[in-house]
Amino acid sequence: MAPRLGYPLRMSSTIFEPCQFGRLTLRNRIVMAPMTRRMAQPDGIVTEESLRYYARRAAGEVGLIISEGTALDDLHACDTLTVPRIQTAEQWAAWRQVVDAVHAEGSAFAPQLWHTGRLALDPIGPSAGPGPKRADGSSRPDTREMAEADFAQVLDAFRNAARGAVAISADALEIHGAHGYLLDSFVSTVTNRRTDRYGGSFENRMRFPLEVVRAVRVEVGPGFPIIYRFSQWKMDDYAEQKFKTPDDLRLFVTALRDAGVDILHVSTRDATDLEFESSGLPPRTLAGWSRHFSGLPTIAVGKVTVTLGMDESYGDRASEIVDPAPWLALIESGEADLLAIGRALIANPDWVPLVRAGRWRELQPYHKGLLAQLW
Ligand SMILES: Cc1cc2nc3c(=O)[nH]c(=O)nc-3n(C[C@H](O)[C@H](O)[C@H](O)COP(=O)(O)O)c2cc1C
Incomplete structure (x- = not known):
């Protein structure tokens, strides 16, 4: 593949070296992306098998392991009950064992705090509407517009999960603000049609995600690394462009930074794709723009040594292996x-x-059959 940014395609000298971001010390710059596997016990407790799955990646020298999305509550936050949760002392105890196992192999661990919003079992969102279709074409229940009590409940669930992240001795936590789930659905003008202080202007649409970040920051205290994941796309619209101009993105990432986010996790289809190409500004990826505007460290993700788009993950075609040099x-x-x-x-x-x-x-090629079991 041609180097799209025009940078040299030599192996990075620093990528496999230890690095530090505030309090977060990593053995290298490789991160395991959060990936839902739906293999927890129905009471939301992460299993021994998951522990071995994460420990295997730590033994494989991954710098930072971000967990699969772990749900904040059993009320609205998850889309199936076999998604692990980070809500109760029993669930925290099981996560603590995972963290200990990952630490024993020399890697760092961050749980991803997930509220599925419109895609939940009992869906809530900024605005009411028909639920997005499932991958198999079936309908989800309609989304209920969040009322005052829902805002308080979700904030409490985030606070509780943040306490959980500290209790399990995680090295950082990640707030899932991407892919059309609850926080992202506030940012998008398609899913947020509110006319109160949580809708309309950019400032209003950012209000709730920023309240969440501030609430989490208060719980974890200064210095505990908070990662925020966001995306242009969403699960039910892979082509959505939430940030139409560099300025939209600048406002978004600087607001997150000022609210207490330490690291931005920029979820793209392909990490080497350029963004805002027609702006006449120098070529940059979405992660590059985010870093440029915020001054925060960024995590880039998308299609490293795989050829399938994220939306092709469950298709019949197997991936091919490609040279990771451009990434x-x-x-x-x-x-x-x-x-x-x-x-x-x-x-x-x-x-x-x-x-x-x-x-x-x-490398072994990815194919959907690998999702059938945790290995
Ligand atoms: C099976 C599967 C589950 C995923 N679950 C999550 C998730 O829980 N949270 C999240 O933010 N992204 C999730 N993603 C997106 C990945 O984190 C990642 O952004 C995407 O797979 C692109 O990276 P890749 O091309 O290296 O696979 C999931 C992806 C896959 C394939």
Whole structure:
């Protein structure tokens, strides 16, 4: 593949070296992307099998492991009850064992705090409307517009989950603000049609996500690393462009930074894709723009050593393996500080040692069959 940014395609000298972001010390710049596996017990407790799954990636020298989306409550936050939760002392105790196992292998761990919003079992969102269709075409229940009591309940659930992240000795936490789930649905003018202080202007649409960030910051205290994940796209609209101009993005990322976010996790289809190409400004990826505007470290993600789009993850076609050099070069070129790997890490717990040794051709291809079990 041609180098789209015009940066040299040599192996990054720093990507496999230890690095530090505030209190977060990592053995290298490779991150495991959050990936829902729906294999917890129905009471939301993460299993022994999941512990081994995460520990295997830590033994494979991943710098930071971000958990699958872990639901804030059993009321509105999850889309199935086999999504693990981070709500009760029993659920925290099981997560603590996962964190201990990951630490024992020398990696860091961050739970991803997830509220599925319009895609939940009992869906809530900024505005009422028909639920988005499931992948199999079936309908979800209608979304109920959030009332004052719902705002208070969700904030409390985020506060509680943040306390959980500290209690399990996580090294950081990630707020899931991407993909059309609750927080993202406030930012989008398509899903947020409110006329009160939570809708309308950009400032109003950002109000609730920022209230969540501030509430989480109060719970975890200064210095505990907060990662915020966001995206242009959403699950039910892969083509959505929430940030139409560089200025839209600038307002968004600086507001997150000022509310207490430490690291931005920029979820893109392909981390090397350029954004705002028609702006006449120098070429940058979405992670690069976010870093440029906010001054915060960014995590880039998307299609590293896989050829399938995220929307093709459950299709019949298997991925091919591609040279990771253009993606690794994102670190060297200053577009991103960390690189998250999703599906390639499902297929290859030993992704880091193989790629570091230049043996990427030996990687196993991702295919949907790998999702049937936790390995
Ligand atoms: C099976 C699967 C589950 C996913 N679950 C989540 C999730 O829980 N939270 C999230 O933010 N992203 C989730 N994603 C998106 C990934 O984190 C990642 O952004 C995406 O797979 C692109 O990275 P890749 O091309 O390296 O796989 C999921 C992706 C897959 C394939």
